[in-house]
Amino acid sequence: MEELEIRRPIWIALSELYLDTEPDWARVAGICARSPFAIPELRRILFDEVHPVVHRNLWSTAGVWDGFDQDWLITSILARNRPPVFRLPWPEERRYPWHELKPHLVSARQRSAQAP
Numbered sequence: 001m002e003e004l005e006i007r008r009p010i011w012i013a014l015s016e017l018y019l020d021t022e023p024d025w026a027r028v029a030g031i032c033a034r035s036p037f038a039i040p041e042l043r044r045i046l047f048d049e050v051h052p053v054v055h056r057n058l059w060s061t062a063g064v065w066d067g068f069d070q071d072w073l074i075t076s077i078l079a080r081n082r083p084p085v086f087r088l089p090w091p092e093e094r095r096y097p098w099h100e101l102k103p104h105l106v107s108a109r110q111r112s113a114q115a116p
Helices: 003-018 025-033 039-059 070-079 098-114
Strands: none
Touching: 003 025, 003 039, 003 070, 025 098, 039 070, 039 098
């Protein structure tokens, strides 16, 4: 499977964490858990690929609440394809939305490992 085909559903799911609504943490975690990426790589995808494109929505007074346009999201992430220039000084484990998503992700991975 092509890399873009693997990343696309993850980018879309992770972008939902930046909508002006309460995320469905379990659903987003399930999509990420089914991916071939390890948890540290999923964290990197969140902060280096998705976050830079959509994080301003959390601060907007009239933010997107029903989902980012998928074509815009994918095009914006691909256009930004460069290493991060700036990192916030506090540990990423404590940064929103990772500190909310990670427990759901770990749980989803554990459930899938136990499934027959």
